[in-house]
Amino acid sequence: xxxxxxxxxxxxxxxxxxxxxxxxxxxxxxxxxxxxxxxxxxxxxxxxxxxxxxxxxxxxxxxxxxxxxxxxxxxxxxxxxxxxxxxxxxxxxxxxxxxxxxxxxxxxxxxxxxxxxxxxxxxxxxxxxxxxxxxxxxxxxxxxxxxxxxxxxxxxxxxxxxxxxxxxxxxxxxxxxxxxxxxxxxxxxxxxxxxxxxxxxxxxxxxxxxxxxxxxxxxxx
Numbered sequence: 001x002x003x004x005x006x007x008x009x010x011x012x013x014x015x016x017x018x019x020x021x022x023x024x025x026x027x028x029x030x031x032x033x034x035x036x037x038x039x040x041x042x043x044x045x046x047x048x049x050x051x052x053x054x055x056x057x058x059x060x061x062x063x064x065x066x067x068x069x070x071x072x073x074x075x076x077x078x079x080x081x082x083x084x085x086x087x088x089x090x091x092x093x094x095x096x097x098x099x100x101x102x103x104x105x106x107x108x109x110x111x112x113x114x115x116x117x118x119x120x121x122x123x124x125x126x127x128x129x130x131x132x133x134x135x136x137x138x139x140x141x142x143x144x145x146x147x148x149x150x151x152x153x154x155x156x157x158x159x160x161x162x163x164x165x166x167x168x169x170x171x172x173x174x175x176x177x178x179x180x181x182x183x184x185x186x187x188x189x190x191x192x193x194x195x196x197x198x199x200x201x202x203x204x205x206x207x208x209x210x211x212x213x214x215x216x217x218x219x220x221x
Contacts, residue, residue, distance in 0.1 A: 001025050009034060011169045012149075012160060021171065023153050031117045032149030032160050038062070040164030043190060043198075044078030046123070046144035048164035050090055053121050053146055053218060065093055075199050080144065081187060082201040083214035086123055090216055101217045107178035113157055116150030121218040123147075124161075125211040126180040132165050134172055134180035139205055139212070140188035145170070184212040 002025055006013040009032055016024050038057035040048045047065045051057035054065075069075045072092075074085040087102045094100065105111070107124070116122065128143045129135035149160035157174040185206045189198060201209035 005030065012171070015169060015171055023156065024151055024158065024171070027151045027153050029117055029152040030150065031119055032151075033119060033121070035146065035148050035162050037162050037167050037169075038164065039167065040078075042078055043196075045164045046080035046086055046125075047078055049123055049144045049146040049162070050086070050093055052162055053090075053123075053148075054093060065089070068092055073199070076197050079198050081142070081199065081205050081211060082209045083125065083211050083216060084209050085201070086144075087216050090123065090218060094218065097221055099217075099219045099221060103215045103217050104213065106213065107181060107215060108157075108175045113150060113152065113174070115217060115219070116147060116159065117152065119219070121146055121148050122159075123216040123218065124177065124181060125184060125215070126177055127184065128165070132163065133170070134177045136180060136183055139184035139186045142184050142187065142205060142211065150174070181215065182213045184210070 001020060001022055003013055003016040006016050035052045036056055038048050047062050051062050051065055066078055069089055074080060074089060080086050083102055087100055091100045123146055125142055125144050127135045127137045128141045145161045145163035147159045147161045151158040158171050159174050159177060161170045187200060187205045204210055206212040
């Protein structure tokens with residue numbers, strides 16, 4: 001099976017060939033900005049996703065973002081449970097070189113597809129299954145990822161994403177990811193981190209300042 005288009009992106013080519021993703025062998029359109037992966041330590045998935053966009057994430061760069069978030073009263077331990085907080089944090093961290101916008105209109109639409117094919121990034125909260133793919137757990141496994149590319153095929157649209165719990169790039173259906181993003185109703189603390197305090201926005205994660213149905217769009221000027 002030929003994935004020649006992906007050979008210029010070794011991380012994508014690896015996943016396409018490993019899982020024999022036949023539908024991606026001859027995409028109609030694609031765009032991808034490779035990002036350096038980084039594994040999170042504790043509840044810092046949003047901080048790590050933002051650090052990946054910033055470039056060359058390290059413990060020091062993630063800590064710097066954490067301190068900014070902490071000083072703004074956005075987090076207690078690294079968790080970011082408000083898309084509005086994430087937008088403000090991204091503006092602060094990335095500075096004037098990027099346009100940052102809060103998106104409340106969902107993901108599975110032509111606007112987002114064009115945005116990804118045009119080189120945009122999306123910071124997206126979703127529910128994780130055991131393999132870290134998008135799931136439907138009512139927000140109990142809410143997690144942040146960064147989308148840095150899109151692939152359009154005859155029948156579907158896929159996103160290329162990274163997050164702080166995996167070393168490899170992820171390839172997910174945009175429609176499934178969008179559905180996962182739209183059902184983040186209830187916050188549930190990590191079973192391994194039950195004793196720490198979390199910074200919940202007023203109204204919870206499904207409220208006006210939460211993460212349900214929201215994402216952050218980022219485009220380099």
